[in-house]
Amino acid sequence: MKTVIIAAVILIVIIISIVFGNFYIAKKIQSFNDLLTSITGAVESENWQESQQLVNQIEQDWSATSKRLALLFHHDELRNINIALANLKSYIGQSEKIEAMAQLSTLRFFTKYIKIKDKLYIENIF
Numbered sequence: 001m002k003t004v005i006i007a008a009v010i011l012i013v014i015i016i017s018i019v020f021g022n023f024y025i026a027k028k029i030q031s032f033n034d035l036l037t038s039i040t041g042a043v044e045s046e047n048w049q050e051s052q053q054l055v056n057q058i059e060q061d062w063s064a065t066s067k068r069l070a071l072l073f074h075h076d077e078l079r080n081i082n083i084a085l086a087n088l089k090s091y092i093g094q095s096e097k098i099e100a101m102a103q104l105s106t107l108r109f110f111t112k113y114i115k116i117k118d119k120l121y122i123e124n125i126f
Contacts, residue, residue: 021072028065029115032058036107043092043100051092051100059085073114081110 035058042051062085066078088103 025069025072025115028069029111032062032065032111033108035061036104036111039088039092040101040104043097043104046095046097048092048095052089055085055089055092059089069114073117077110077114077117081107081114084110 035054039051039054039058042048042054062081066082069078084103084106088100088107091100091103
C-alpha cells in the first residue's frame with residue numbers, strides 16, 4: 001500500500017509540473033509574440049531606433065527565458081530562435097526592412113512551433 005501512495009504522489013507531482021510548465025510556456029511565448037508585433041510595427045514604419053530598442057529588450061527577455069526552456073525543449077529549437085534574433089538585430093542595425101520582416105516571420109514560425117510542440121497532440125506522440 002505504501003508503494004501505491006508513493007507512486008500516486010509522484011504522478012500528481014508530475015501532472016502539476018506539466019500544467020505549470022504549459023502555463024509558463026504559453027505566457028512567455030505570448031509575451032515574446034507581443035514584442036514581435038511591436039517590432040513589426042516599428043519596422044514597417046521604418047522607425048529603426050525604436051526597433052533597435054525593442055530588439056534589445058526581446059533579446060534580454062529571450063536570454064533569461066531560453067535558459068528555463070532548455071530544460072523542456074531540444075537545444076536545436078532554441079538555437080534556431082537565437083540565430084533568427086541575431087539576424088534580426090543585424091538587419092535592423094542596417095535598416096534592411098525586407099530582411100527584418102522575413103526574420104520576424106521566421107521568429108513567429110519558431111515560437112508557434114514551440115508552443116504547438118508542447119501541447120499534447122497525436123502527432124507529438126508518434
